[in-house]
Amino acid sequence: MPDRADRLDPQPPAAPSGGTVPDVLATARQRPLLLFGLTPPRRSATPEQVAEIARVTLARLAPLDVDALLLYDIDDESDRNPDERPFPYLPTMDPAVFHATHLSDWHRPTIIYRCVGKYPEPELRDWLEATDPDRVAAVLVGASSSTKEVRTPLPRAHALRREVRPDLAVGGVAIPERHTRGRDEHLRMLAKQEQGCAFFVSQVIYDVDATKSLVSDYRYACRERGVAPQPIVFTLSVCGSLKTLSFLKWLGVAVPWWLENALRHAEDPLAESYEQCLANARELAGFCRRLGVPFGFHVESVSIRKVEIDAAVALAARMRELLTD
């Protein structure tokens, strides 16, 4: 629901009713979005295992009052980084299939990532045509490196969406680290916006300063062009171990040295990173409010360790309180 009336909803918490994607995106200009991110089950899981994962996941998410689920489309990004991947790459289910077959009890919107380069155009077209734009939004993601084989380039995927499914809301990714390198990520965001992106989801944020610079450059560029800034959803992910830290870095997440020191020397890095995620969220929320940029948060765990997933669920609950204050 776009307003807070659902808090008084007498329905059982396992099946929260929720607005449509257009409803949620319309309210995103008035109040911050809260998303929770999931990686679909491994492709090797049996149908029974997938059903059980879906059941447990929805039960955990029910009390969280998140505005939408976010389902990742995991790609083997080893081409992007020659260093050894700290966690092994395991092929996962297609998020669209997982959503269609196992998440019918989720009554709020779902944002489905599409690494468009993985799919031949006819497959993307079929998916676009079959998708319910009231229940689903898409985040179209380009290739993770320029050397990767690309079946459908990102601009073509956007054009296809405009042709066959103009009513399907699409978002784009925003990467502060790319801004740090070239101070041009805000221009990439504006180009995606011209192609139809109605919102952005960031990479995992540990470098708040770089993120503020991206938001600021984007905001002033929007003003210069006379376009309204679209909501930017910042991804928060806890970090419970040095292995998770190295995975975050492998993924390209910039971790300020002081924060890396704090995590390395913390008795409880999970608690330290949890507090830091909250502090980062407060800082970004205040910054976006001052600049008049609509924003939201997306909580996920990059690791599948139970303790880190538990902390992500707790963080999402805390974020809901923080955003409702």
Added chain:
Amino acid sequence: MPDRADRLDPQPPAAPSGGTVPDVLATARQRPLLLFGLTPPRRSATPEQVAEIARVTLARLAPLDVDALLLYDIDDESDRNPDERPFPYLPTMDPAVFHATHLSDWHRPTIIYRCVGKYPEPELRDWLEATDPDRVAAVLVGASSSTKEVRTPLPRAHALRREVRPDLAVGGVAIPERHTRGRDEHLRMLAKQEQGCAFFVSQVIYDVDATKSLVSDYRYACRERGVAPQPIVFTLSVCGSLKTLSFLKWLGVAVPWWLENALRHAEDPLAESYEQCLANARELAGFCRRLGVPFGFHVESVSIRKVEIDAAVALAARMRELLTD
């Protein structure tokens, strides 16, 4: 005074009594220092003008309850940066001479900068011998570039101080921007500490994130070597115009892009930078407290425009409240 009893001191505010340098440095481990920085009058000023400047300055500083004055030794740093200096370089009085001849009414410690490369060794030696270690501490500063003619190298100046004036407290400069480039400024601080530095004063801080990384790396390196971290005094300087902003950048101060945008688009950049200095001070104070690193603040104006000096005085007064809370 090391404690707050002087707030009730019935003496007229124009002549606050203050502790000695050793007193002030001893308390710096328990509570944050507050310094106010001045550039000595131009060398072209008449003795009457210098006397008037000293009188007005001391009257303005009297109510501020700062722990020490800081007097800059201005050097022509045009060798350090080939770009045109936004404000012209004007030779200023020797800060030691200004202090000796015109600041006898200042009853608290004074920290005198010495760009040691400017002085032949006998001149430095004479100054060290003539200096009252109860009233004065020195900050010894090396050359601003490797191409500069150096009369006394920094390590030699430190050795000279240990030889002829071991009781004179000395500090060193700490530059977060250098840390950003090489992640080795904490090692330079430790080397200066071995040469006798009892405190550090930073360059003007606009990049809090880089400063936190320097403090963190310094703190963990101190712990590894089993030495106590020395107080780090962070320099805050307001910025009232785009010209001052370009001067700060000319001086080598890193200004995050978001903050530069904020200053460029602000209706009142002076007010914006004032608030930002306060926010930066709060952030650094909290960070240093959590890490157990003694700290302090030094307020100055890099510009000689009256409105910016007024804002610096107001900021120092506000900082005293903030540090006393």
